[in-house]
Structures are given as C-alpha cells and as structure tokens.
Amino acid sequence: MKLDSKIPEGPIAEKWTNHKNHLKLVAPNNRPKIDVIVVGTGLAGASAAASLGEMGYNVKAFCFQDSPRRAHSIAAQGGINAAKNYQNDGDSTYRLFYDTIKGGDYRAREANVHRLAEVSANIIDQCVAQGVPFAREYGGMLDNRSFGGTQVQRTFYAAGQTGQQLLLGAYSALSRQIGLGRVQMFNRHEMLDLVKVDGKARGIIARNLITGELERHSAHAVIIASGGYGNVYFLSTNAMGSNVTAAWKVHKRGALFANPCFVQIHPTCIPVHGVNQSKLTLMSESLRNSGRIWVPKKKEDAEAIRAGKLKPTQLKEEDRDYFLERRYPAFGNLVPRDVASRAAKERCDEGFGIEANDTNEGVYLDFSTEIQNKGRQAAYAQGNHNPSAEEVTKLGKKWLEEKYGNLFAMYEKITDENPYETPMKIYPAVHYTMGGVWVDYNLQSTIPGCFVAGEANFSDHGANRLGASALMQGLADGYFVLPYTVSNYLADEIRTGKIPTDSPEFVEAENSVKEAINKFIGNNGTKSVDHFHKRLGLIMWNKVGMARNEKGLKEAIAEIAALKDEFYKDVYVPGSADELNPELEKALRVADFMDLGQLMAMDALQRNESCGGHFREEYQDAEGETLRDDDNFAFVSAWEYMGYDISQENLHKEELKYEFIKIAARNYK
Amino acid sequence: MSAAKNINITLKIWRQKNAKAKGQIETYKLNNVSTASSFLEMLDQLNEQLINEKKEPVAFDHDCREGICGMCSLYINGRAHGPDTGTTTCQLHMRKFNDGDTIYIEPWRSKAFPVVKDLVVDRSAFDRIQQAGGFVSVNTSGRTIDANAIPVPKHDADRAFEAAACIGCGACVATCKNGSAMLFVGAKVSQYALLPQGKVEATQRVLNMVRQMDEEGFGNCTNTGACEVECPKGISLENIARMNREYLKASLK
Numbered sequence: 047m048k049l050d051s052k053i054p055e056g057p058i059a060e061k062w063t064n065h066k067n068h069l070k071l072v073a074p075n076n077r078p079k080i081d082v083i084v085v086g087t088g089l090a091g092a093s094a095a096a097s098l099g100e101m102g103y104n105v106k107a108f109c110f111q112d113s114p115r116r117a118h119s120i121a122a123q124g125g126i127n128a129a130k131n132y133q134n135d136g137d138s139t140y141r142l143f144y145d146t147i148k149g150g151d152y153r154a155r156e157a158n159v160h161r162l163a164e165v166s167a168n169i170i171d172q173c174v175a176q177g178v179p180f181a182r183e184y185g186g187m188l189d190n191r192s193f194g195g196t197q198v199q200r201t202f203y204a205a206g207q208t209g210q211q212l213l214l215g216a217y218s219a220l221s222r223q224i225g226l227g228r229v230q231m232f233n234r235h236e237m238l239d240l241v242k243v244d245g246k247a248r249g250i251i252a253r254n255l256i257t258g259e260l261e262r263h264s265a266h267a268v269i270i271a272s273g274g275y276g277n278v279y280f281l282s283t284n285a286m287g288s289n290v291t292a293a294w295k296v297h298k299r300g301a302l303f304a305n306p307c308f309v310q311i312h313p314t315c316i317p318v319h320g321v322n323q324s325k326l327t328l329m330s331e332s333l334r335n336s337g338r339i340w341v342p343k344k345k346e347d348a349e350a351i352r353a354g355k356l357k358p359t360q361l362k363e364e365d366r367d368y369f370l371e372r373r374y375p376a377f378g379n380l381v382p383r384d385v386a387s388r389a390a391k392e393r394c395d396e397g398f399g400i401e402a403n404d405t406n407e408g409v410y411l412d413f414s415t416e417i418q419n420k421g422r423q424a425a426y427a428q429g430n431h432n433p434s435a436e437e438v439t440k441l442g443k444k445w446l447e448e449k450y451g452n453l454f455a456m457y458e459k460i461t462d463e464n465p466y467e468t469p470m471k472i473y474p475a476v477h478y479t480m481g482g483v484w485v486d487y488n489l490q491s492t493i494p495g496c497f498v499a500g501e502a503n504f505s506d507h508g509a510n511r512l513g514a515s516a517l518m519q520g521l522a523d524g525y526f527v528l529p530y531t532v533s534n535y536l537a538d539e540i541r542t543g544k545i546p547t548d549s550p551e552f553v554e555a556e557n558s559v560k561e562a563i564n565k566f567i568g569n570n571g572t573k574s575v576d577h578f579h580k581r582l583g584l585i586m587w588n589k590v591g592m593a594r595n596e597k598g599l600k601e602a603i604a605e606i607a608a609l610k611d612e613f614y615k616d617v618y619v620p621g622s623a624d625e626l627n628p629e630l631e632k633a634l635r636v637a638d639f640m641d642l643g644q645l646m647a648m649d650a651l652q653r654n655e656s657c658g659g660h661f662r663e664e665y666q667d668a669e670g671e672t673l674r675d676d677d678n679f680a681f682v683s684a685w686e687y688m689g690y691d692i693s694q695e696n697l698h699k700e701e702l703k704y705e706f707i708k709i710a711a712r713n714y715k
Numbered sequence: 716m717s718a719a720k721n722i723n724i725t726l727k728i729w730r731q732k733n734a735k736a737k738g739q740i741e742t743y744k745l746n747n748v749s750t751a752s753s754f755l756e757m758l759d760q761l762n763e764q765l766i767n768e769k770k771e772p773v774a775f776d777h778d779c780r781e782g783i784c785g786m787c788s789l790y791i792n793g794r795a796h797g798p799d800t801g802t803t804t805c806q807l808h809m810r811k812f813n814d815g816d817t818i819y820i821e822p823w824r825s826k827a828f829p830v831v832k833d834l835v836v837d838r839s840a841f842d843r844i845q846q847a848g849g850f851v852s853v854n855t856s857g858r859t860i861d862a863n864a865i866p867v868p869k870h871d872a873d874r875a876f877e878a879a880a881c882i883g884c885g886a887c888v889a890t891c892k893n894g895s896a897m898l899f900v901g902a903k904v905s906q907y908a909l910l911p912q913g914k915v916e917a918t919q920r921v922l923n924m925v926r927q928m929d930e931e932g933f934g935n936c937t938n939t940g941a942c943e944v945e946c947p948k949g950i951s952l953e954n955i956a957r958m959n960r961e962y963l964k965a966s967l968k
Contacts, residue, residue, distance in 0.1 A: 093855070096855065097854075100854045100855060111778055111784075111786060112776060112786060112837070112838060112839070113839065113841065113842050114842075115784075115785070115845075115883055116779075116784040116785060116786045118778070118779060118784070120779065120783055121779045121781050121783050130862070130863075132863060165857065168857035168858075170862045171859045171861060171862045172853075172855060172856070172857065172859055173862075174859075174862040174912070175851065175859040175860070176850070176851050176853055176912070177850075177851045177875075177906065177907055177910050177913050179872055179875040179876040179879050179906065179910065180862075180872070181872070182866075182867055182868075182869050182872040182873075183869065184869050185866065186866025186867050186868055186869065188862055188863055205876065207783065207880060209783075210880070210882075211876070211879060214879060217845070218845065218849055218850035218851070219850060219855070221842065221845040221846045221849060221850055222846070222852060224842075224846045225846035225847060225848075231842075233839060256831060285779040285784060286777055286780060287778050319719065319749070319751040319752075320719065320749050320751055320752070322749060322752050322756050322757075322759065322760055323752075323756065324753070324756045324759055324780065327780075327781055328781075455801070456781065456782060456806065459782075459802060459806045459807075459808065460753075460808070462810060525855045526855075526857055529855065574763055574766045574767070576759070576763060618769070620765075620766055620769065620770070620771050620772060625733065625832070626733075626774055626831060626832045626835065628772070628774055629766070629772060
C-alpha cells in the first residue's frame with residue numbers, strides 16, 4: 047500500500063489557503079441530499095457536527111454518554127493555545143508552528159502543523175463570539191498564560207476549566223443545530239462497526255445502550271472523533287468510558303493505525319492510592335506556571351518524609367533539589383511533558399521519591415514561592431508598599447485561588463491535604479495518545495469517506511504533544527478543516543442518493559457485531575472484565591510505559607497475546623444483550639484494548655530510537671536525554687490489520703520531510 | 716493526611732430492572748473498603764463482589780470521575796451527591812464514612828428524570844432546554860471579529876464564567892421539593908445575559924428556554940434554596956433572580 051499524504055505543493059504558509067481555494071464544493075441546494083455521520087461529541091466531533099449542520103448537510107451524531115456535553119474534552123483544564131500575540135512577546139503563526147514541531151520531537155507533518163497554527167487565532171474569535179467566558183484582565187481584554195515547551199504567553203484559559211467552557215461552547219452550537227432539526231442526536235449509542243460498500247465508508251452499526259438494539263445507520267461520509275486510547279493502561283487520566291472501539295473498528299475494516307506507541311505520560315497527576323483505584327486525576331500543567339517541582343537533596347530526608355517523621359515544609363531551601371530548574375535552566379519547570387515526566391521518574395528511581403505508597407513514586411509541586419511573589423505584587427497594587435508577612439501570604443493565597451481554585455479544591459478532596467499550606471504530591475500518569483488512525487492532509491483515513499479528527503487521528507503532535515494544544519487541534523479539525531475537506535469528498539456524492547441499509551454489507555456488519563456480543567453473553571467464564579483490564583494495564587505500564595526496552599517489549603507482546611486468549615475463554619459478563627449492560631459495554635471495549643496494546647508494544651519495538659514520549663532505554667545520551675535517529679526513523683509508522691493475530695499486522699512507512707524547519711536535536715537547556 | 720484505613724459497611728441500594736419495572740431497596744454487606752477510595756470506587760468494589768457471586772452488578776452513571784462531566788448522580792443518605800458540600804459523588808471519598816455505617820443510595824427522584832435502570836436516570840430534558848435557546852446564533856466561519864474587539868468588564872466575565880461552570884448533573888432538580896430546574900436554566904440564561912454576545916437574542920432565549928422547561932414537567936421555584944446548597948459547583952441563587960428579571964423584561968416587550 048502506497049501512503050499518499052496529499053500534502054499540497056507550494057510554500058508552507060500558502061499551502062492551506064491554496065488547497066482550500068481548489069477544493070470542490072457542494073452547492074447549498076444539494077447539501078440536504080447528503081448524510082454525514084459523526085461519532086463522538088467532544089471538541090472535534092461536536093464542532094464538526096455543528097458546522098456541517100449549519101452548512102445544510104443531514105448530520106447524525108453519536109455519543110455513548112447520556113448527553114453530548116459529557117465528552118471527555120470537558121475535563122481539559124489548563125487552556126488552549128493560539129498565535130494571537132496579545133501579550134506582545136514575539137508570538138506568531140510561525141512560532142507556534144515551530145514550537146509544535148519541536149515539541150513533537152520532529153515526528154509530525156510540517157504541513158498539518160502549520161495549518162493548525164494558522165487557524166488557531168480563528169478558534170479564539172469563534173469561541174468568544176459563541177459566548178465562551180475566557181479569563182480577562184481588568185481592562186476587559188483576554189488574559190494569557192504560559193505552557194510547557196514555549197517561551198511566550200499564548201494560552202487562553204477559563205480558570206482550570208478551559209475544556210469545560212470550550213466544550214460547552216461547541217455543545218451550544220451543536221444544540222442549536224439539533225433544535226433546528228439539522229443534526230439528529232443519538233445519546234447513549236455506541237458505534238460497534240463501520241460499514242463499507244464498494245470500498246467506501248457508507249455507515250455504521252450502533253448499539254442503543256438502553257435497549258441493546260443494534261441499529262444500522264447509513265451516510266455518504268463517516269467522521270470518527272472518538273478520542274484517544276489512554277485507557278489501554280487501565281489507569282489514566284481519561285474518563286472511565288473513554289475507549290478506542292470506534293477507531294479500532296475502522297482499523298479492522300482497513301484504515302491504517304499510525305504511531306500507536308506515541309503516548310503522553312503527563313508529569314503532574316495525583317499519585318496512586320491503592321489497589322481499588324479506578325482512575326488517575328490530572329493536576330493541570332498550568333500549575334507549573336506557579337509551582338516549583340522538587341524532591342529532597344538527601345535520601346535520608348526522603349526516607350524521613352515517607353515515614354511521616356519530616357514534613358516537606360520543614361525542609362530548608364538548600365536541602366531541596368529543584369531538579370527541572372537544575373537540569374533545564376532555560377525552560378525550568380515549563381519543559382515539555384515527556385521531559386518533566388522522565389526527570390521525575392529518574393529521581394524516584396534513584397530513591398528520592400516522597401510518596402508513602404508501595405512504589406514511593408511522588409515528587410513535590412510547591413507553591414510557596416509564588417504565594418510570596420504574587421502576594422507582594424497584590425499588596426503593592428493595593429498601594430500597600432510595606433505589607434506584613436501575614437498580609438503577603440493571605441493575598442498570595444487569594445491570587446492562587448483565583449487562578450487555580452477548582453484544581454486546589456479537587457486536590458484536597460482526593461488527598462485530604464491542603465495545597466495552600468503544604469506542597470502537592472504529584473507523579474506522572476498516562477494522559478493523551480499522539481498516535482491514532484492514519485489520515486492524509488484532508489483528515490481522511492485510508493478508507494475513502496472515512497475521516498478521523500481530534501485525538502483519534504495521529505496527525506499533528508508527533509511524538510509528544512505540547513500542553514494546551516489538544517483543545518486547539520480538536521476545534522481546528524472540527525470547525526476549520528473538516529467542513530472544507532469533507533465537502534470536497536461529498537462533491538462527488540450528489541448523485542448517489544440515499545444509501546440503503548438492507549445491503550449485504552450492512553447485514554454482514556450487523557451479524558458480526560451480534561456474534562461478538564453473543565459470545566460474551568454466553569461465555570461461562572469466571573472473572574470480571576476489570577480483572578483482565580487491570581492485568582493488561584499492568585503489562586502496559588511496566589513494559590510499554592515511560593521507559594521501554596527490547597526485552598520488556600518482547601515479553602509484553604507475548605504476554606498480551608496470551609492474556610487476550612485467556613480473556614475470551616474466561617471472562618464473565620453478567621446480564622443480557624437486550625438491556626442497559628455496562629459490563630457488556632466494557633467487555634467489547636477491553637477486547638479492542640487487548641489488540642491495540644499488543645500493537646503498541648510492536649510499534650515501540652520496531653522504533654529503535656527515543657523520541658518524545660517514546661523512550662527506549664537503549665537510546666539515550668550520557669545525561670539521560672532522548673537520542674533520536676533521523677536517518678532511520680524519520681517516518682510515520684502505519685499498521686495494517688491482518689486478522690485476529692495482531693503479530694501479523696503489516697508495517698507501512700510514511701516518510702517525514704522537513705523542508706521549512708531545520709531538523710535538530712531538541713534542547714530545552 | 717489522615718492515614719487510610721479499611722472499613723466495613725452496609726449498603727441499601729435502589730434496584731430497578733428497567734423503566735417500567737417496580738423497584739425496591741436491596742441490602743449488601745461490603746468489607747475492607749479503603750477510606751482513601753472514592754465513593755464510586757466503593758461501588759466498583761461492590762460490583763466486583765456481585766460479579767464474582769454471579770449476581771447482576773448495580774448500574775450507575777459516571778464517566779470523568781473528576782467532578783466535571785456531570786454524569787454521576789446519586790442520592791446518598793438523603794442528600795444529592797452525598798454528605799459533603801460542593802462535591803460531586805465521584806469526588807466524595809470514603810473517609811467521610813465510618814466503620815459499621817449503613818449507607819442508603821437512591822437515584823435522582825424527579826418527574827422529569829425518569830429512572831432507566833437501578834441508579835441511572837434520563838436527564839435528556841436538560842439537553843432539550845439547551846436546544847431551545849441555550850446558544851448564541853453564530854455560524855462557524857473563522858471570520859467573526861477579533862476576540863479582543865469587544866472588551867468585557869472583568870467582573871461581568873467572571874460572573875458569566877461562574878454561571879457557566881454548571882455541569883448539568885441535575886442535583887438542583889433532585890434536591891428541590893418542587894423538582895424545579897430553575898437553577899440550571901437560570902445559570903445558562905445568566906451566562907449569556909452577562910455577556911455582550913448574548914444580548915442580541917436575550918428576549919427569545921429566555922422565553923424559549925423557560926417554555927421548554929415548563930413543557931418538560933419541571934416544577935416551579937419557591938425560593939427554598941436547596942438547589943444552591945447542594946450544587947456541586949456552587950451556582951448561586953442570584954442566577955434565578957437574574958433569569959426572572961430577564962423573563963419579566965422579555966414578557967413586557
């Protein structure tokens with residue numbers, strides 16, 4: 047299979063404009079004759095469904111939650127990047143483009159990333175026009191803050207709830223179209239297969255999660271915007287329902303799956319508390335604007351802290367190791383996520399971890415310096431040029447509360463500790479997946495008519511995503527890319543007419559779903575779905591996690607294949623197929639996670655280099671930094687499904703060409 | 716941090732096969748629950764136990780488990796989202812309970828939120844209210860005016876944000892003796908009423924949203940204020956007052 051990325055010719059800054067100018071259009075009178083399916087209602091899905099509905103297409107949107115407003119984009123905390131240069135600190139489209147390519151460790155496509163940077167400013171305009179209440183300064187202008195991997199302030203935010211506000215904005219646009227009858231919404235529905243007719247995507251099989259009924263829905267194009275696959279690790283910052291099933295079904299029907307091993311482990315999450323833990327909670331990267339990360343300099347202090355004999359606040363300044371500031375003075379605490387995560391792991395592996403759990407894995411995120419700095423500023427702003435220590439502390443805490451109040455409250459609920467008084471304990475956790483379904487420049491997969499957007503595709507973040515760029519990409523895809531590229535595809539469909547759902551292809555797809563469901567329901571196994579999911583997660587975290595090596599990856603591949611066989615033999619799914627059955631839903635999702643987990647290990651094994659979030663222990667320099675191999679691995683790996691045995695998948699390569707940015711070692715020192 | 720310990724509890728849980736079936740309270744014993752676990756992790760533990768006994772697990776709604784998606788619900792010991800204030804059920808932790816406690820768990824109870832199964836209810840009425848007017852009618856274009864072209868006073872932007880922080884969980888309705896959705900609708904109306912972008916359609920918005928709210932079978936507000944107390948996001952009663960003013964203004968036009 048020859049991969050054609052369809053990147054337009056011409057200078058980088060003109061590619062998208064020229065491309066748009068030459069895409070085919072569908073006239074307004076023809077749009078009502080055309081059906082489009084959108085799976086997922088997060089930022090990418092909701093914005094795509096709303097925009098296509100506004101244009102006049104018949105849109106059917108699907109989500110597994112009880113409302114489109116629940117999609118996990120809602121949990122994004124810190125912000126959204128845009129090259130507005132409102133802070134006059136040298137930002138530009140080029141700068142955002144460059145930061146994103148470098149942040150992704152030179153494993154993303156230049157043309158896609160430049161387009162993302164170009165439309166970033168439009169996103170902010172669009173959202174403000176919708177009434178999204180971003181944070182503002184006293185003059186009424188929008189406020190910004192910094193995120194990792196950048197030296198400018200280009201992140202727009204709404205306290206620690208930016209994802210919520212953006213998603214509710216997209217949801218309001220979607221709701222408007224539902225109210226107008228241009229989008230038909232299917233809540234509590236899960237896509238369980240893609241239907242292809244004559245090689246084109248022509249519909250889906252969806253299960254009504256309340257009645258269990260399998261439904262056939264046809265369309266002229268299908269958009270998958272179902273999010274990422276972090277839950278393959280069982281413990282992640284993803285929502286409990288986040289899953290890879292829609293994307294994986296597309297893969298099984300012929301779409302290539304790209305860079306599955308590129309996973310983002312986020313440095314600042316609340317550490318694991320025990321065996322019954324169901325998920326991990328993120329503490330926004332924005333906190334690294336104000337917090338300083340450290341562990342004790344001396345091992346005996348770390349031991350005393352773990353034993354409860356010493357409090358972090360009692361440790362003197364000179365006894366603390368601010369290891370990010372020490373190792374990366376140019377970016378300090380705001381290095382990219384993969385760099386910060388590895389540095390924390392390195393300290394904990396060396397015995398300096400401060401968390402009193404089985405693994406001692408935890409480091410401090412300390413706000414005391416910021417409380418003093420901001421408290422003094424606030425006092426001066428009030429005309430008090432000689433504030434007392436108490437006044438400074440009080441004002442500093444108030445400042446923190448305004449910026450991060452919801453995050454601090456959440457931290458206290460979960461840990462029972464007050465982060466205004468004592469440093470937060472944090473540790474890296476699985477957060478985001480850069481890999482996903484392979485798409486060309488038009489966001490179309492290798493199946494004609496099947497488009498993939500947002501976290502579900504692989505296209506923009508290379509081997510590591512910068513903070514506040516996921517929201518940007520989701521909305522860029524849905525608002526400003528798909529409406530053009532999907533229309534271009536649909537221009538050839540105006541004479542097709544309604545796609546019938548009684549064709550052999552629909553019957554076959556529905557039967558295969560039915561068979562998979564009946565197999566689980568009738569299986570007389572002994573162990574719960576979670577039992578297997580947790581075991582899969584442990585293999586993934588230990589062997590396909592923050593640090594990987596050849597031996598571990600080979601073991602993981604064999605272990606997952608064996609676990610998959612055991613899962614099908616011994617899983618027990620209670621209840622029936624014709625009712626609300628959360629255990630059945632989980633079983634169907636975990637089946638796909640098993641396949642994907644094995645593929646992730648295979649992808650990590652073939653990539654004999656370290657880049658971004660993919661760290662192979664064999665490939666590091668004397669200081670523990672990643673060693674990329676641009677001669678042999680400057681490509682996108684794209685895997686082709688070959689059947690039940692995942693080890694048989696075929697690897698295809700899309701070569702990455704850097705014409706506008708000089709490829710270089712990533713340096714944050 | 717108070718060190719985590721294990722407690723044994725008794726659970727009294729509403730079980731109902733489907734929307735049409737008659738439900739009843741069932742009793743379960745659950746041992747060795749870590750006080751560091753969240754309330755929903757405790758329910759996971761119960762379900763694991765039920766599955767191992769080949770019994771049907773308890774269905775409940777949940778997703779993000781970070782207190783932001785609004786999918787979790789539950790009436791716990793007679794209170795929406797349980798005994799803690801300013802908290803969703805997913806952010807409630809077992810350290811709030813003691814060894815030997817009996818905990819009652821019921822679904823949201825309201826005419827407009829029918830039970831789907833066990834503890835799962837249908838809150839799609841909220842979606843329909845939003846569809847009736849909870850938006851600014853601006854199409855996607857990338858050609859709206861620059862985001863900084865209209866300054867918004869910080870105070871207004873902050874109040875709009877506080878109203879927009881509603882997660883749509885329905886605790887306000889569940890806790891209200893009238894089953895009123897005024898806090899939910901008031902918050903959405905307020906968000907737009909406080910921003911210049913929302914002014915153009917203000918009249919139609921409030922009339923349409925209130926009409927839909929009434930059609931869905933929600934009750935009226937009698938200023939009891941239970942909704943504000945139980946709201947996990949601290950949405951203020953002021954939003955109801957603001958909606959009433961907007962409604963009055965719109966009705967007189």
